[in-house]
Amino acid sequence: MPHSLFLKKLRHGAQLTPGDEANLIALLRNDQTIEARTDFLSQGDTPVALPVIVDGWVLRYRLLQNGKRQVVNVLLPGDLSEPFGVLPRFMDFTLTAATPLRFASIPLDALNKAAQASSRINQALWWDLLLTWAIERERIVSLGRRSALERLAHLFCEFHFRLGLVGLVDGDSYDMPLTQSELCDLLGLSTVHVNRTLQELRRLKLISLRGRSIKLQDPEQLRELAHYDEINMSVGAPLQSIT
Amino acid sequence: MPHSLFLKKLRHGAQLTPGDEANLIALLRNDQTIEARTDFLSQGDTPVALPVIVDGWVLRYRLLQNGKRQVVNVLLPGDLSEPFGVLPRFMDFTLTAATPLRFASIPLDALNKAAQASSRINQALWWDLLLTWAIERERIVSLGRRSALERLAHLFCEFHFRLGLVGLVDGDSYDMPLTQSELCDLLGLSTVHVNRTLQELRRLKLISLRGRSIKLQDPEQLRELAHYDEINMSVGAPLQSIT
DNA sequence: CGGTTGCTTGAGATCCATCAATAGGAGTGG
DNA sequence: CCACTCCTATTGATGGATCTCAAGCAACCG
Secondary structure (H helix, E strand, C coil), X not given: XXXXXXXXXXXXXXXXXXXXXHHHHHHCEEEEEECCCCEEECCCCCCCEEEEEEECCEEEEEECCCCCEEEEEEXXXXXXXXXXXXXXXXXXXXXXXXCCEEEEEEEHHHHHHHHHHCHHHHHHHHHHHHHHHHHHHHHHHHHHHCCHHHHHHHHHHHHHHHHHHCCCCECCEEECCCCHHHHHHHHCCCHHHHHHHHHHHHHCCCEEEECCEEEECCHHHHHHHHCCCHHXXXXXXXXXXXX | CCCHXXXXXXXXXXXXXXXXXXXXXXXXXXXXXXXXXXEEECCCCCCCEEEEEEECCEEEEEECCCCCEEEEEEECCCCECCCCCCCCCCCCCEEEECCCEEEEEEEHHHHHHHHHHCHHHHHXXXXXXXXXXXXXXXXXXXXXXXXXXXXXXXXXXXXXXXXXXXXXXXXXXXXXXXXXXXXXXXXXXXXXXHHHHHHHHHHCCCEEEECCEEEECCHHHHHHHHCCCHHHHHCCHHHHCCC
């Protein structure tokens, strides 16, 4: 089941029937593979097929004229890269593979038709959209009002939650392939400061991070430090009850 | 035409017929009026009717446990407060009136049906959603990688563009009712620094700001300073051409 | 008038950026 | 297996952007 993560994620948003799931899978075009550190959708493009991440991590970033880079978003396995809907998404940011990447694609119009045909698919896709949006709003809060230590703590909580949705968390450990330089473009900090702040998190015994593997040693305290509010990320019960 | 601004904005996203516009207007519930500095949708609420701003400015904010506040979004006259769709939006932020406010409401399910019935309405609402989202992503870039001076410049360019969509810009002047304290919660800065940065913008003869009225004295240079990219905000031509 | 709110200014502290250099790993080729 | 080269992580030192604390001023308002 190569695309099970995509479905696994969407199941959190609606009660998909086996038929719904089969219909969704039928829409997926063949996997493509690209190397790490390659852009695959650039600013100015207008994709009519939406990538679905199968394996690997993706960054959505903007390069400013002064050479600075800001990452607005991370796409994890199972994620749909762009919102569904009637409009092709005009790319104002670039998508780049942070790791070796495998992804499938869904034609936008076909996905939209599937949503019209099944209210459950429709709901699941809207749930996905709202969740993605909520995560980005949380990033605004982080960048505006959280310290470097809090930002890093919050980011690791976010990854923990999101990877948990698709079963990629083992205990409180998960694979975190981003380099410190990528973390800094995500958090609006410098590499030097990210490095020192990571050491501080380790010193506080909140995380252990060796190579690509991170473990949240004390998730509860980490969330408290980050002012992390799980319910905001989960979109939660109020939505689950609607059919 | 009390709700003309809402329609005026949506017309940028699709070629609405007179019938479409009449249908949209028919959905609007009576106007409500509330005083400045009052919250009207709070974190945890699940609104089933979506406010449409008729007159006044609204801030979407989150209060952190350490007392700090971050505004993620400003709603201007003509704006729809929440995305349409099948799911009631679970509020993870609070909406507050920055000024005396007049707004109408649209029941979510009725709006969703109207979108299903008219592909033009559907397109216009999706356009509105993508535009709103693009603006918030731009805020991430500002908070992460722009200096205080650039952030303020960019914000004034954003207001200029958005108010221009609904005809509320006169020459390069518009009404800007936010206090410096509200600007600081929007830009992730302190009031003291916002104050000094505003003075710097005035000293550079880029803006003049007296009371609530701001004038962009040199919009071109202001956009350059802000690394402002108009096409990103307008969502632009590629979308206009789809029918 | 006194009280509130918003704007302005000064001085000192702090967080974080920048510059610069070193060290460690992973891959590559000889 | 070594020399070489990237790239990433790390460390030190310095400077700067922005925050915080504190006070004064201006406008508005009952």
